Amino acid sequence: MTSIDVHELTKDYGATRAVDHLTFSVRPGRVTGFLGPNGAGKSTTMRLVLGLDRPTGGTATIGGQAYAALDDPLRRVGVLLDPQAAHGSRTARNHLLALATSNGMGRGRVEEVLEEAGLAKVGGRRIKAFSLGMRQRLGIAAALLGDPEVVMLDEPSNGLDPEGIVWIRELMKRLAREGRTVLVSSHLMNETSSFADHLIVLGRGRLLIDLPMQEFLDSRSRPRVRMRTSEPSRLGEVLTRKGYRAAQGEDGRWTVEDVKAEEIGAMAAREGIAVLELIDEQATLEQAYLDLTADAAEFASAAVPPTTRQEI
Numbered sequence: 001m002t003s004i005d006v007h008e009l010t011k012d013y014g015a016t017r018a019v020d021h022l023t024f025s026v027r028p029g030r031v032t033g034f035l036g037p038n039g040a041g042k043s044t045t046m047r048l049v050l051g052l053d054r055p056t057g058g059t060a061t062i063g064g065q066a067y068a069a070l071d072d073p074l075r076r077v078g079v080l081l082d083p084q085a086a087h088g089s090r091t092a093r094n095h096l097l098a099l100a101t102s103n104g105m106g107r108g109r110v111e112e113v114l115e116e117a118g119l120a121k122v123g124g125r126r127i128k129a130f131s132l133g134m135r136q137r138l139g140i141a142a143a144l145l146g147d148p149e150v151v152m153l154d155e156p157s158n159g160l161d162p163e164g165i166v167w168i169r170e171l172m173k174r175l176a177r178e179g180r181t182v183l184v185s186s187h188l189m190n191e192t193s194s195f196a197d198h199l200i201v202l203g204r205g206r207l208l209i210d211l212p213m214q215e216f217l218d219s220r221s222r223p224r225v226r227m228r229t230s231e232p233s234r235l236g237e238v239l240t241r242k243g244y245r246a247a248q249g250e251d252g253r254w255t256v257e258d259v260k261a262e263e264i265g266a267m268a269a270r271e272g273i274a275v276l277e278l279i280d281e282q283a284t285l286e287q288a289y290l291d292l293t294a295d296a297a298e299f300a301s302a303a304v305p306p307t308t309r310q311e312i
């Protein structure tokens with residue numbers, strides 16, 4: 001199957017180094033989330049992979065070949081870069097038909113991708129009347145047209161409504177299950193954690209992380225347990241006596257730091273405390289990501305201030 005391979009990739013725009021000796025592979029059969037703050041170099045990397053820009057150094061290949069050297073690029077690689085790129089005066093169907101016919105594909109495939117993207121009913125409307133979300137769906141339909149082995153999507157959730165977000169998430173997962181190579185850039189941490197199996201994180205053009213999602217979360221978070229009991233104050237006394245770091249929330253539940261549920265559950269059983277709820281708290285991708293970016297000292301100025309931390 002087809003991987004995207006980036007090796008020592010570097011791109012300078014004048015004095016700005018947008019991509020800095022980047023090396024990674026995007027493998028088939030999983031969704032790879034491509035993250036990094038604004039200006040980290042995600043779009044530049046995607047453009048270099050697609051031959052839309054020339055690297056200052058290094059290589060970017062798809063299945064071992066430069067994009068420009070691929071025989072039938074639309075059937076090999078599906079791309080969503082800029083949903084505004086379509087001609088506004090064309091209908092969605094005609095836009096896709098023009099793409100299809102210039103690439104030796106039939107009308108039937110156009111109808112299939114219109115259906116797949118939820119645009120079958122509006123295929124006859126002009127694109128200029130489309131909302132951002134509809135344009136986004138059209139861009140994704142175009143990316144799928146050639147039934148490609150590799151799919152690269154830049155911010156695909158942009159402008160989509162909640163139903164559209166669920167749709168794109170399920171679509172990406174399905175494409176990966178079918179064995180395709182799926183690379184998706186995003187700013188939205190919660191969103192990315194709902195579909196990505198693997199993460200590549202850039203900071204100032206450099207590779208910060210190339211790890212399976214779960215491994216990244218585990219590497220960046222300390223264990224923590226949340227529990228509810230019928231005897232919260234007795235539990236509090238026991239936790240303090242045994243030297244655990246614990247805090248009680250307004251709802252009476254205790255949160256205990258640096259410990260797994262197995263240990264606290266066994267301890268509560270030994271003390272004869274009835275446990276009503278006991279759960280290992282999962283770090284969110286957002287917490288792990290902010291922890292990573294705060295860690296990288298040279299990177300701190302690019303970190304998002306606390307007030308805007310909900311979705312970055």
Ligand SMILES: Nc1ncnc2c1ncn2[C@@H]1O[C@H](COP(=O)(O)OP(=O)(O)OP(=O)(O)O)[C@@H](O)[C@H]1O
Nearest residue numbers: 013016017018036037038039040041042043044045
């Ligand atoms: N055509 C260009 N000319 C000059 N500088 C550029 C050009 N394209 C990108 N840059 C610069 O390169 C750096 C990386 O930008 P890039 O758009 O690749 O980042 P990004 O991670 O995709 O950011 P965003 O999340 O905002 O899209 C930035 O400093 C940007 O200003």
